[in-house]
Amino acid sequence: MEVDMDATPTQENLTTTRQHNGRAHAKDGRPKKPKSESKLAAVVRCWLTSVLPTLPGLPLSAGSSLLEWSIETLVSQAPKRWVIYEPMVLLPTGSFSFSAGLPASTPPVASLTSPAPPLWQNVLSAVSHEQQDQLWRDILLALSPSARGSGKGDIHNAQLTHLAVNEGIPLHQEGKEDAENILRSPTGLRPLYGDFGPATTESGGAPTTVDFQRAFWVSTKQNGLYQTWAPRWSMFSRGNIKEKARLLDWKHGDANDRWAVDLYAGIGYFVFSYAQRGLRVIGWELNPWSAEALRRGAARNGWSVRVVRRATDLARPTSDAVFSNTRVDDDTDEAGDTEDTDNDGVDDDNESPEIVIFVEDNQHAARRLAELRAAAAESSSSPPSQKLGEVVHVNCGLLPTSRDTWRTAFDVVVGGPSTSGSSNSTERTGWLHLHENVGVEELTSRQEEIQAMMTTWAGEMPGTCKAIVEHIEQVKTFAPGVWHCVFDVRITLLSES
Structure with a gap:
């Protein structure tokens, strides 16, 4: 809640x-309540x-x-x-x-x-x-709210146990003014009451399963979906609720064998919206605490999820990491165990997870997605559930700008398989959602700049490729005169079959 x-x-x-004897009065002379x-x-x-x-x-x-x-x-x-x-x-x-x-x-x-x-x-x-x-x-x-239920055993906690004062996310790592806080760690959080868990990991480095177990976790429900996170270790932005709802309302048509890619997965802000609409999701997240939060939240919402974070698993062929039914569930203390979670605790013999998250820099995304394309081409007889299908959404949700990943996002959509059909030509469509902070007076010029970039890239593609910036969504104000914007780019490809 x-x-x-x-x-x-x-x-x-x-x-x-x-x-008037201590009471303010309305315009008609009657005392205000x-x-x-x-x-x-x-x-x-x-x-x-x-x-x-x-x-x-x-x-x-x-x-x-x-x-x-x-x-x-x-x-x-x-x-x-x-x-x-x-x-x-x-x-x-x-x-x-x-x-x-x-x-x-x-x-x-x-x-x-x-x-x-x-x-x-x-x-x-x-x-x-x-x-x-x-x-x-x-x-x-x-x-503390009164205990109440909303059906199906969903009972809200009647007693609130922890109190804290929020602080802005620092731009730099604590004690390191020359090191950017790229993990967006909320180190300024000020606990006032309750045990928020250790302020450092057990080893002082990457978190282990034990660290996750010792941490304090909270949750909320937005648009009917749960999200979970550890407030000492990862941030939560309430203001994204509008954008989450917009993606939930998106008309995808038949979601069968269609995918979404999130290059900044976080705790599952947009991943969950895609999953709720029936898309399979593959994403990247650099902060292991956020990836663990996503794993917990996805499980609570009823989706099977695999978080690939252990070095040995990251070194596996990408198709194995994404599609293998081999379950890794040894609860060791080694940093970054790969964990699967599904509805009944057991992997289905014929299904791979609905959500797969790589805990690594998204600079690896282009290579991994190319590997999945190549594996699919080599194994044409494999069932669709074991192949990367058509990517219809790519989300680039980093602020103040996600520009470094825009070319990767474009290539993910245009590099996908053509939609099968009986005609001589096939058409498919994908969307890029490019997040950036933009001054109000710069919205038009920024749209024109992005359009020029997309037109250039589309011209490099074989066949017919069109990329149009169709919409600018102003999500929320970031600073006076500055908006958190999402530029929706529609990519349409027409190729000869």
């Missing part, structure tokens, strides 16, 4: 002008009322106007939004005056004897750990 709440704003201080206080604000108010008068050095005696003023000010500064990813509550950046790199024990920035109301960091540094934990526990208890 995903819940995004807006709390009701409170008054900034007790000196706010109150008209006072807005109810959010659950979180109510908890914060109760905690402050109990704690503030006990703090040494603060002239906040019970019943004093300064105490009331301080409480109202601090409540107004408390978080007004939160998101629930069961069993965790995630607060927005800056909640309770926390900021990246500022520990809770930071000394107060103002004197506790000042007549001004104390700031949140002043208060949190003055109270005991037990008092802090009581606030966090009270918040979790107040925001």
